[in-house]
Amino acid sequence: MYSGNKSMREAFGHALADLGAHNEKIVVLTADLTDAIKVGAFAKAFPDRFYQMGIKESDMIGTAAGMAIDGLIPFTSTFAIFAASLANQAIRVNCAYNGTNVKIATSHGGVCVGADGATHQAFEDVALMRTLPGMTVLVPCDANEAYHATVASAALDGPVYLRFGRIATPVVTDPNEPFIVGKAKILREGTDVSIIAMGMMVPFALEAAETLKKEGIEAQVLNIHTVKPLDEEAIITSALTCGCVVTAEEHTVIGGLGGAVAEVLARHRPTPMRMVGVADTFGESGEPEEILRKYHLTPEDIVHQVRQVLKEK
Amino acid sequence: MKQERMKGKPDVQKAADLAQQLRRDTVRMIAHAGSGHIGGALSLAEWMAALYGWAFEYDTDNIKDPDRDRIILSNGHTCAIWYASLARSGLIPLEELATHRKMGSRLQGHPSRKAMPEFVETSSGPLGQGVPVANGIALSMRARSSRGRVYIVLGDGELQEGQVWESFMTASHYRLDSVCAFINLNNIQIDGTVQEVMGIEPLAQRLSSFGWHVIEIDGHDLPSLFNALQEAAETKGKPTAIIGRTVMSKGVPFMEGKAAWHGATPSAEQTEEALNHIGTNTRYRDFPIAGNEE
Ligand SMILES: Cc1ncc(C[n+]2csc(CCOP(=O)(O)OP(=O)(O)O)c2C)c(N)n1
Numbered sequence: 142m143y144s145g146n147k148s149m150r151e152a153f154g155h156a157l158a159d160l161g162a163h164n165e166k167i168v169v170l171t172a173d174l175t176d177a178i179k180v181g182a183f184a185k186a187f188p189d190r191f192y193q194m195g196i197k198e199s200d201m202i203g204t205a206a207g208m209a210i211d212g213l214i215p216f217t218s219t220f221a222i223f224a225a226s227l228a229n230q231a232i233r234v235n236c237a238y239n240g241t242n243v244k245i246a247t248s249h250g251g252v253c254v255g256a257d258g259a260t261h262q263a264f265e266d267v268a269l270m271r272t273l274p275g276m277t278v279l280v281p282c283d284a285n286e287a288y289h290a291t292v293a294s295a296a297l298d299g300p301v302y303l304r305f306g307r308i309a310t311p312v313v314t315d316p317n318e319p320f321i322v323g324k325a326k327i328l329r330e331g332t333d334v335s336i337i338a339m340g341m342m343v344p345f346a347l348e349a350a351e352t353l354k355k356e357g358i359e360a361q362v363l364n365i366h367t368v369k370p371l372d373e374e375a376i377i378t379s380a381l382t383c384g385c386v387v388t389a390e391e392h393t394v395i396g397g398l399g400g401a402v403a404e405v406l407a408r409h410r411p412t413p414m415r416m417v418g419v420a421d422t423f424g425e426s427g428e429p430e431e432i433l434r435k436y437h438l439t440p441e442d443i444v445h446q447v448r449q450v451l452k453e454k
Numbered sequence: 455m456k457q458e459r460m461k462g463k464p465d466v467q468k469a470a471d472l473a474q475q476l477r478r479d480t481v482r483m484i485a486h487a488g489s490g491h492i493g494g495a496l497s498l499a500e501w502m503a504a505l506y507g508w509a510f511e512y513d514t515d516n517i518k519d520p521d522r523d524r525i526i527l528s529n530g531h532t533c534a535i536w537y538a539s540l541a542r543s544g545l546i547p548l549e550e551l552a553t554h555r556k557m558g559s560r561l562q563g564h565p566s567r568k569a570m571p572e573f574v575e576t577s578s579g580p581l582g583q584g585v586p587v588a589n590g591i592a593l594s595m596r597a598r599s600s601r602g603r604v605y606i607v608l609g610d611g612e613l614q615e616g617q618v619w620e621s622f623m624t625a626s627h628y629r630l631d632s633v634c635a636f637i638n639l640n641n642i643q644i645d646g647t648v649q650e651v652m653g654i655e656p657l658a659q660r661l662s663s664f665g666w667h668v669i670e671i672d673g674h675d676l677p678s679l680f681n682a683l684q685e686a687a688e689t690k691g692k693p694t695a696i697i698g699r700t701v702m703s704k705g706v707p708f709m710e711g712k713a714a715w716h717g718a719t720p721s722a723e724q725t726e727e728a729l730n731h732i733g734t735n736t737r738y739r740d741f742p743i744a745g746n747e748e
Contacts, residue, residue: 174644174645193650193651194652195614196612196643197652199616222580256490256563257564257579258563259577259579260566260580261579425557426556427558
């Protein structure tokens with residue numbers, strides 16, 4: 142499928158168009174961001190199943206819920222911040238509480254929105270979504286997974302939140318690997334430290350693992366593409382094997398992947414742990430690389446936290 | 455320097471020169487930043503020139519004057535031209551315009567109260583959030599008998615957000631006559647024309663049925679803008695909406711009326727061409743960009 146560098150939102154656009162060709166129930170709604178979230182190919186191929194909703198995200202998601210109630214499989218599309226945050230109430234009641242079959246697809250999750258700045262950078266969307274009962278939360282780590290996650294979400298009955306990034310990121314997964322919702326994937330074996338990552342931090346975790354290898358540290362890298370329902374067993378096993386854990390997410394450290402992993406480990410297997418993620422702060426304008434550096438979201442930051450947590454093992 | 459609210463007869467030529475320079479500044483800022491929202495910003499040049507050149511009360515020596523006029527860019531993405539207006543009014547240094555959208559700048563990609571509390575009444579960017587805050591400021595100012603006026607700038611696509619209409623209701627319910635909204639009716643949003651994407655007409659009727667005083671003008675005609683601003687200030691018991699019919703990317707023919715220029719960045723050649731179209735006047739000089747000979 143994909144290799145090199147590719148944005149997840151592009152892969153999402155391809156997957157939607159493919160899904161549309163096989164399933165007439167798939168409909169797509171957008172809120173004036175057709176090109177940004179790459180639903181243009183679907184719109185072109187299936188104009189009768191494409192609904193332009195204007196700049197009104199809550200209305201879009203409520204409308205999608207109505208369509209789902211009548212049997213369609215709607216995908217809504219907008220930026221992460223305008224779905225998870227702005228339209229939160231519509232998602233909470235119309236989708237999660239109702240249990241409607243709405244797929245809330247989002248792009249521009251995380252800090253790599255860049256120069257648009259704090260208002261557009263979704264640091265908290267995964268936390269907001271994973272606290273909703275009944276919500277499935279998918280955070281693919283590259284374009285291949287974004288494609289698979291999109292297809293898998295359509296096969297699930299119930300609300301799903303999909304988070305894609307803006308920028309092109311390295312493709313690190315094998316396109317032929319099966320993608321099973323709720324099943325974490327070990328991307329690298331190791332026994333010294335467990336690096337548990339989601340989204341574009343997964344390629345960074347692999348990079349960090351290579352740096353650590355030179356220091357004689359073998360890291361296991363666990364890719365959590367499904368933040369909810371979380372693969373607790375994989376997390377506990379990894380913690381048991383390695384004895385210490387570093388989580389990595391392009392998201393706030395409050396309530397996101399790190400929080401979810403900490404909840405599991407506190408209950409079942411308390412383990413020394415560090416989190417790489419955005420501290421309790423808003424973002425700002427800048428180039429994605431500058432922001433990643435300033436907010437400590439680089440492979441070097443993962444390496445640094447590994448060195449710290451190893452001291453507590 | 456203090457500019458008093460709508461004092462004397464407005465000077466049309468002076469405002470036209472200011473509008474021209476604001477266009478130059480906007481193009482240069484966005485080109486230098488490498489990203490930004492040029493189309494909607496260029497639609498606002500005359501509005502900003504009429505406001506900052508005549509109507510708006512501010513004092514560069516007392517920027518926190520509690521009775522100053524306020525402005526909220528509810529369509530925060532158009533902020534480049536507003537930052538330029540602040541600079542051309544002596545409120546922020548001219549050189550700062552070259553920092554727009556860059557790491558560490560006060561001139562964030564969308565107006566940030568966190569980065570610039572002196573000037574940004576409320577952070578904006580997510581569309582549809584400005585009017586309620588404007589109403590709140592107006593209610594509080596009224597409670598302390600302040601004469602300050604509260605201006606709001608809205609995009610036409612932005613009017614699709616439901617919250618805008620909730621707050622339009624509040625403004626008329628509380629008879630907020632200090633509130634004046636400028637609607638940048640350039641007919642373009644990201645995915646196409648407003649009619650294609652999600653129609654908002656009949657806008658004037660909708661606004662008046664929501665209890666607003668409505669003035670419809672050519673948003674690039676300075677005398678009409680001055681009159682509308684005056685009429686809004688004299689209207690009692692109702693908020694005023696000035697529906698300004700504008701052209702997306704006005705002043706740069708190859709960008710005009712094209713949705714693609716909502717958020718595109720001009721190349722070096724396009725920037726050159728745009729600046730040639732806009733032209734220059736003797737009243738102003740371009741802001742310096744470090745490393746460039748100006
Ligand atoms: C709540 C929200 N949804 C979506 C966006 C993305 N967005 C930024 S500008 C824009 C179009 C705005 O159109 P309009 O108000 O007509 O402004 P103009 O294009 O004239 O500048 C959109 C959809 C946003 N900033 N906020």
